[in-house]
Amino acid sequence: MKRLLALAVSGLALAAAPALAQDMIVTNARLVIGDGSAPVEGGTVIIEGGKVVFAGKAAAGQTYATDVVIDAGGAWVTPGIFATLTSLGLADVSAVGDSNDIRAGNAPFSAALDASTAINPTSQHILVHRAVGITRAATTTQPAGSIFAGQGAIIDLDGDANAVMQPRAFQMVNLGEGGAQLAGGSRAAAHTLLRAALREAQALVGKTGTPQTTEIVKDDEVLLGRFDAEALVPVVTGKQKLYVAVERAADIRGVLALKKEFAQLDMVLVGVTEGWMVANEIAAAGVPVIANGLNDLPESFEQLGATQSNAGRLMRAGVKVAINASTLQDPRRLQQVAGNLVALTRMPGATGMSWDQAFAAISSVPAEISGMGGKAGVLKPGALGDVVLWDGDPLEVGSVPVKVYIGGVEQSLESHQSRLRERYKDLDESDLPKAYDR
């Protein structure tokens, strides 16, 4: 796995309308709904109280009272991009350990870790990523001391005090090569540890107070503490999603089989490089996938079958597929990945996605997988007012937003990067050093 960049997140409680939200109407848009349907030419979006009340082709001659009217002039208008999986808000500079909360390998906790307690809403990574149209994200710690990553959060990127929309939205476990190493050296150990952990959690169902279970310890490493077992109670009862990082076809089968033992598990597969080889089985199990988009190299022995056609083949088999941000250089490349999947439709023998499908794979589909179906990643009545106006085709490299709204609130597109850009737009120091240029 490549390094995961940490991005910060900020957000509002779902129920609360943003304080600065203005009612607005965007007209004359090349409007992308985000659900896989074709763009609406001459489309209109109406936002009231921070939510979408209309998106589509408005009837001629209608009048509407609102605060702000924006004529998009035929430009692309889309829902905000929904990034999954990320570490937005969990590190400032990933290689600077003090600033990095992504991994806690020396902590005696794993599944109990709660990313929502560590998120910095004003991280530069949050500011940079909202400026490219990402408005909501799933963010999570990563497995380090045990196979469990901890509990990820759903966040927004509006930079206010409350980044977290939904804390503890999902648990993640690694059942691939990485998990095998963390469990002590083999896949069998990882599977045994997972089953043991889920059984400990089952024993805690319905009990209150300090959890009374047995810790699983190897030397001085805690593979499952009492509070980790307690954190897995909502997983084993199906109340919290379990994201399973897995790559190899055989491992994917092994994960799908877990449902026979733990029927209530609500699983999502993550990574899934060789998913195309077992696409029908994944589809039959009804398990969604957050798939690596462009990995096409056998970078490990669990990725021998890697191909850029993986996501397209999974989708064609009937699997719900979102594009995974966590293996990208950073999540702002989600659009580029989606565009590349469209490019595959023109390559003989390859399987890609239509433009509409590819955009949905970075908007409505990851939102649905994250439990935000109908709320994020889509412009339909009742959805959050996350609207992005673009300077070009949103999936084309080099296109950027000209305006970003989150929950109906217009966002600043400024960041450390934009300030550097302005300072160095020339190298003129004839009057004063650059340090005075701001």
Add this chain to the structure above:
Amino acid sequence: MFADKKMRAGTGALATIVSALALIAGATAADARDKDKKRDKEAETAAPAFTAKRESDGVFSSTYKPYPGVATALVGATVFDGRGGKIENGVVFFSGGKIVAVGGPDTQVPADIAVFDGTGKFVTPGIIDIHSHLGDYPSPGVDAHSDGNEATSPTTPEVWAEHSVWPQDPGFSRALANGGITALQILPGSANLMGGRSVTLKNVPARTTQGMKFPGAPYGLKMACGENPKRVYGSRGRMPSTRMGNLAVNRQTWLAAIDYANNKEAKRDLAKETLVGVLKGEILVHNHCYRADEMAIVMDMAKEMGYKVSTFHHAVESYKIGDLLRENDVCSAVWADWYGFKMESYDGILENAAFLQREGACVVIHSDDQNDIQRLNQEARKAQKAGQRMGIEISDATAIQWITYNPAKAMGIHEMTGSLEPGKMADVVLWNGDPLSVYSRPEKVWIDGALMFDANDPKRRPVSDFELGQPGEGDVK
């Protein structure tokens, strides 16, 4: 007695030295004459029993030979020539492995050759990546394949990347098929201040690394600034542990190389041979360096020691000193959008390449990555668009130059490849659309006029030994 025996036993060069020593020790004139005769006789009859070839004799030489090709004309496409030129409805004609003619629709081509209708398509020179670790950090990326950093000493100019390259790395084929890469420089990693020699390869599969070596390409020396060397060695309690330590070790090493170069009697030293190659201008310096202030220091060190930096790699802060880089004639090899993953990358901005272009400094877009090497064209577009948003005029043809002619020049192979000009190697990519669009891919790639990839012909898709009989063998990837 023991020494005596050793001397008697000695032959060749050793015996010659012994007799010379006797002379200096004040032997009589007669003795000297006798010794002289004896030496002459030895020289006649006993040439050194063991000698190593020198580089000038040809060592680890390229065995690359272009594969057969047919005379071909690409007609009706939009042509980017790699040097900032664009021809609508152009013609590119190559034969015998070389570009013969490039021009507008009137360009004459023989009647009896293969002609491809390029209507709606685009032609560029082969894409060149100046910074790759394919082969020395190949896939699968297992420990047994980790051959890119000889991280046992802060200066290892004696190691050569080509001695680590695994030609069966599947990454080469992906770079060809998806990225249109026809030539690439494989560099040692950045753990060391002086990481070793680079090697430039033709992206043509071969059983041996020599079979991929770009004939006539100069070597490079990989150097590294900043965090990596001081972290790797500082963490082991040895020098360098600071940036000033980095410079001190570098300068002392250069001084030793200069002494070596001036000493005709010195025993051969592989490390210093590389450094002397740099001092002579035969080996090009490729210096990993993120921060602007460090690049300025390095350029002064180069002046002090009498060498030249070809290119700063990963130069995320080049935009702060575009003027200085132009004045020193040093290229910057940059990413479009990598930033913030380590402290020295914190000031990375999308406009880096564009701001360098504005100053008239040399821009190269590089990958340093087995995935990004498949999409250098897209990275160039990101950097171009960022500049255009700031009002900097950067033509599409210029953006293509960032990934063709400019890297070729920085690698010293621009007389041979990197642009579509008569007489140059027919390294050519036919794209199924605008190469600066995310929606376009290479349709055909020729290297020295030989068709090495064809998206429409599965038999023109290389499959490495590693992938045979494994899941996904020969898949579209």
